[in-house]
Amino acid sequence: MIKIKTTDRYNITTLRSFMTNILCLLAALVVISIIFLIAGVNPIYAISEIFLGSFGSFYGIKETITKAIPLILIGTGLTLAFRAKFWNIGAEGQLLMGAIFATWTGLTFGEALPPYIIVPLIFLAGFIGGGLWGAIPAILKIKYSINEVISTLMLNYICAEILTMLIVGPWKGKTRFGFPGTNNLPDSAILGLIPGSRIHYATLILAILCAIVLSVIIYKTRFGYEARVVGENPDAGKYAGINFLKTSLILMAISGGLAGLAGVGEVAGIHHYLGYPASISSGYGFTAIIVAWLAKLNPLYAIISGIFFAGILVGGDAIQISLGLPAATVEIVNGTLLIFLIMGDYFLNHKITFQFSSK
Amino acid sequence: MEDIIISTLQRAMVAGTPLLLATTGEVICERSGILNLGVEGVMAMGAVVAFIVTMTTGHPWLGVLAAIAVGMAFSIIHAFTSITLQANQVVSGLALTMLGLGLSGMLGKPYVGKPLSIKMEDWVIPYFSDIPYLGKILFSQGPFFYIAIFLAMASWFLLERTRLGIQIRSTGENPKATETQGVNVFKIKYLSVIIGGGFSALAGAHLSISYSKSWIEGMTAGRGWIAIALTIFALWNPGRAIWAAFLFGGIFVVQYLLQPLGISPNFLSMLPYIATLLILLLISLKDPKKLNAPAMLAEPYKRGER
Numbered sequence: 121m122i123k124i125k126t127t128d129r130y131n132i133t134t135l136r137s138f139m140t141n142i143l144c145l146l147a148a149l150v151v152i153s154i155i156f157l158i159a160g161v162n163p164i165y166a167i168s169e170i171f172l173g174s175f176g177s178f179y180g181i182k183e184t185i186t187k188a189i190p191l192i193l194i195g196t197g198l199t200l201a202f203r204a205k206f207w208n209i210g211a212e213g214q215l216l217m218g219a220i221f222a223t224w225t226g227l228t229f230g231e232a233l234p235p236y237i238i239v240p241l242i243f244l245a246g247f248i249g250g251g252l253w254g255a256i257p258a259i260l261k262i263k264y265s266i267n268e269v270i271s272t273l274m275l276n277y278i279c280a281e282i283l284t285m286l287i288v289g290p291w292k293g294k295t296r297f298g299f300p301g302t303n304n305l306p307d308s309a310i311l312g313l314i315p316g317s318r319i320h321y322a323t324l325i326l327a328i329l330c331a332i333v334l335s336v337i338i339y340k341t342r343f344g345y346e347a348r349v350v351g352e353n354p355d356a357g358k359y360a361g362i363n364f365l366k367t368s369l370i371l372m373a374i375s376g377g378l379a380g381l382a383g384v385g386e387v388a389g390i391h392h393y394l395g396y397p398a399s400i401s402s403g404y405g406f407t408a409i410i411v412a413w414l415a416k417l418n419p420l421y422a423i424i425s426g427i428f429f430a431g432i433l434v435g436g437d438a439i440q441i442s443l444g445l446p447a448a449t450v451e452i453v454n455g456t457l458l459i460f461l462i463m464g465d466y467f468l469n470h471k472i473t474f475q476f477s478s479k
Numbered sequence: 480m481e482d483i484i485i486s487t488l489q490r491a492m493v494a495g496t497p498l499l500l501a502t503t504g505e506v507i508c509e510r511s512g513i514l515n516l517g518v519e520g521v522m523a524m525g526a527v528v529a530f531i532v533t534m535t536t537g538h539p540w541l542g543v544l545a546a547i548a549v550g551m552a553f554s555i556i557h558a559f560t561s562i563t564l565q566a567n568q569v570v571s572g573l574a575l576t577m578l579g580l581g582l583s584g585m586l587g588k589p590y591v592g593k594p595l596s597i598k599m600e601d602w603v604i605p606y607f608s609d610i611p612y613l614g615k616i617l618f619s620q621g622p623f624f625y626i627a628i629f630l631a632m633a634s635w636f637l638l639e640r641t642r643l644g645i646q647i648r649s650t651g652e653n654p655k656a657t658e659t660q661g662v663n664v665f666k667i668k669y670l671s672v673i674i675g676g677g678f679s680a681l682a683g684a685h686l687s688i689s690y691s692k693s694w695i696e697g698m699t700a701g702r703g704w705i706a707i708a709l710t711i712f713a714l715w716n717p718g719r720a721i722w723a724a725f726l727f728g729g730i731f732v733v734q735y736l737l738q739p740l741g742i743s744p745n746f747l748s749m750l751p752y753i754a755t756l757l758i759l760l761l762i763s764l765k766d767p768k769k770l771n772a773p774a775m776l777a778e779p780y781k782r783g784e785r
Contacts, residue, residue: 159585207569264763266756269516269569270708274752277701281752285745406577413570448584448696455520455578459556462571466564 144464173438174431182317188430190382190404192327195411195422197378205351210272211379212405213279214250218380221249223394230306246384247377254376258368280397311389320389334419495728497682501706504678511671512651514777516572519703520579525680526687527583530694550680558672565779584696595692623685634717651773
């Protein structure tokens, strides 16, 4: 008889953590291949198309970095929220609110101000917009014990409708010839691109800076420590006199604010005007959840996992065109990867031994 | 005016049906201590499977059964990660939703926009349907309506009045003590998650083969998430879920009623989501203690060494 015995593992090395992640990704690829096979697509061809589409050409790499910008920003913000076990599923709405605030600022003050004033101003506006939208669920959770998963999700839908209401109504631009959308932002508020690409470098630099600053906040400051205590041991936190409302408000303002910055980048760097919610964000708020998880809630790793998942988005677009697969394919890939990642956590934290006995 | 009110209420019942089914399933699941955020994904799977099977075989009930079977099987993924592997239930549920929305999109692609010609006849209850007003609203609906109410009442009976129900509830409140009573906590949790999945898939089947009689990607439109909120609103009681779900069905329908008044359609589509938050807020303001979820909800249970 074989008996399976599991024991907790305490010393987890970075190498083991890394190898477990890699093994999980490989196992997920096997399952994804089976799904492709059932769908009648050659899995080796499809998967190699995904990675060739994203990392296999200069154009692909440029697009991958472009899409990595919002994922890194949101993903780093989520690492902080998730460490405090604040399940912020509302980054999508926070991104859109950031985009709304930034668009208003850009359209209102952009003409009169030079770029070196208006660009920081729209980033600030986006951070405030996303941060405020993120602070609402924090208040609802701490003061009214309303589950944050529900509130952040509901706020996603609400924000998308507010945005649509604005662009078909009061903010509808005269230059859109009757189509929904605002006027273009004035030139001074539009972010510069790395020539020959769509990479708005200001946001990219900001994203990497944010990841660095946030890792300092999480690992080196009292606030970071308090955020972790709130998540891991709330009773001890109450005993130690941590102000839960204040801590949750700050961490959600940061998490939402970073999603708001991503919204600024999409509007001022890519589209140059505010359009339909689905065109501003292609589900970045949800993909970033996996980014944060793959990064093991470490903001610096979120840079790498952000680029990885941006690659899957870009490659997913590529196989949609070349293999005629539906847009949902990327969700299958993402969902499967996430399931295997959380399965991997078990094998990372537990040692499994097989005992053979004659009984 | 009378006609408008009757038809509005009638449609509120139809719109509330999938919410009731999914909420009932989630109540059972959460009572055992497992939070399943995969409802939206399982619902989408149920919708697409029911549609495909109904379309190809011509038998809607075969479609319903297939949807339930697939929904149950699909939920095992969440059961395995959250019960056996003690993974984080929030993340696991989200993964299930992503996977469900993705797979349903892929499976259903050839069927997008195809109308379903097979019609499920309304069940007009003799005599009762002649009652003025109520007859039209409550007693001449499609089959899913009656099934949903019956299942919600049966689930209430199951949870509150049977041995299995007590085992499910005590598993969610205190798994350790339950296990010392000789109950296999893991089995109870698995069972609850799988039943919940069946319910969600049934809700999806209603959407595709009865409500809209077509399939389109993302047709669940957040109903799964609303069901999770309704679970809280119903205070984990399937009986309360009945009127909670139909109240929300009303909010969905009232959009169309108010549209001619010149209110922005986007504002009206916001209503169900705003109402969800407001209602949770109201419960909390009235009596915060009421929001007490099953004590061990979303807490992974570790079996002691044996």
